[in-house]
Amino acid sequence: DSGVTQTPKHLITATGQRVTLRCSPRSGDLSVYWYQQSLDQGLQFLIQYYNGEERAKGNILERFSAQQFPDLHSELNLSSLELGDSALYFCASSAPGRYEQYFGPGTRLTVT
Amino acid sequence: GDSVTQMEGPVTLSEEAFLTINCTYTATGYPSLFWYVQYPGEGLQLLLKATKADDKGSNKGFEATYRKETTSFHLEKGSVQVSDSAVYFCALSENSGGFKTIFGAGTRLFVKA
Numbered sequence: 001d002s003g004v005t006q007t008p009k010h011l012i013t014a015t016g017q018r019v020t021l022r023c024s025p026r027s028g029d030l031s032v033y034w035y036q037q038s039l040d041q042g043l044q045f046l047i048q049y050y051n052g053e054e055r056a057k058g059n060i061l062e063r064f065s066a067q068q069f070p071d072l073h074s075e076l077n078l079s080s081l082e083l084g085d086s087a088l089y090f091c092a093s094s095a096p097g098r099y100e101q102y103f104g105p106g107t108r109l110t111v112t
Numbered sequence: 113g114d115s116v117t118q119m120e121g122p123v124t125l126s127e128e129a130f131l132t133i134n135c136t137y138t139a140t141g142y143p144s145l146f147w148y149v150q151y152p153g154e155g156l157q158l159l160l161k162a163t164k165a166d167d168k169g170s171n172k173g174f175e176a177t178y179r180k181e182t183t184s185f186h187l188e189k190g191s192v193q194v195s196d197s198a199v200y201f202c203a204l205s206e207n208s209g210g211f212k213t214i215f216g217a218g219t220r221l222f223v224k225a
Contacts, residue, residue, distance in 0.1 A: 002155065033213070042217040043156075043201065056211045090155055099144045099163075099205035101213070103155035 003027065004104035006091050012110045018079040021107045025072055025093030031055070032074040033094070033101060034066055038087040049074055081111045114139045118202050118216035125192055126224050133187040133200055133219045135176075141208025145169075145178055145185040148201040150218070156201060159187075197223045 003026035013019055025032050034046040045058035049068035060066075063081075068074040078085060088108050092101035119134040137143065144163045148156040160169030165180035174189045185202060202216040 002157070004155075035215075043215045045213055045215070048211065048213070056213070092156075099213070100146060100158050100161055101156075102158065103148075105155045 002102040002104065004091060004093050004102050006089075006104035006107050008107060009105070010108050010110075012112065013081060014112055015081055015083060017081050017111075018077065019081065019109065021076040021078070021089050021091075021109075023074045023076070023091030023093075023104060025074070025091075026095075026102055029093035029095050029102070030072065031094045031096075032068055032072070033092040034060075034074070034076050035090040035092065036087050037090060037106070043090075046076070078109070083111050085109065086111045114143070114204065114206070114212060114214050116202050116204055116214050116216040118200075118219050121199075121218075121220040122222055123219060124222045124224065127194055128191045129223075131187070131189040131192045131196075131221070133202075133221070135185045135187065135202035135216060137183050137185065137202075137204050137214075139183075139204055139206055139208070141206045143204040143206035143208075145176075146203045146205070147174070147176055147185070147187050148203060148215075150199045150201065152198070159200070192221070192223045194223045194225050197221055 005024045030051045036044045046060040048056040066076045088106045090106045092103045146161045147159040149159045160171040162169040162178035168177045199218045205213040
């Protein structure tokens with residue numbers, strides 16, 4: 001158990017819908033990262049937050065957005081969902097001044 | 113830009129065989145290097161890390177040495193077990209011109225009894 005929690009574990013929704021994925025980092029960690037893992041594209045870095053502020057942006061679509069709240073939990077919002085958004089979404093966290101990341105168990109999103 | 117390249121899988125080995133998974137990187141600064149492992153149905157776990165040139169990271173019988181001259185961080189294990197079957201990811205992180213973290217495509221390892 002890494003100490004990073006993600007909810008929900010599974011999500012099934014239809015095209016065009018909007019969903020919110022939630023992540024709670026390990027105690028004491030200030031950075032939260034979001035990744036998308038699909039079969040054909042490996043692990044894609046989406047976005048990083050540090051203590052409530054956006055710190056780095058990767059291959060995140062404009063239909064996707066994220067935020068980190070004062071209690072340090074983070075939410076990833078996915079809107080206007082397409083079939084190709086079906087994937088595993090992982091959250092990770094890291095401690096201040098450290099680069100190693102601790103991953104949550106992931107949310108499996110299926111868009112039908 | 114920065115990148116991480118891993119050998120393509122799948123790699124299939126018999127139990128007790130020697131394992132090498134190659135990883136090379138390009139980076140503008142001085143990155144920290146990592147190997148992560150993903151067991152079936154789970155998230156990624158940090159396996160080992162190295163933060164500067166010539167550092168050797170090791171854990172659970174796996175090891176990798178940060179080679180700046182060849183920009184490599186190859187993963188090795190002397191005797192694999194069936195329980196080592198997983199996907200292995202090489203990654204770099206650095207804060208040069210902005211923070212970045214880059215993962216390789218992953219290498220799937222199958223170990224046969």
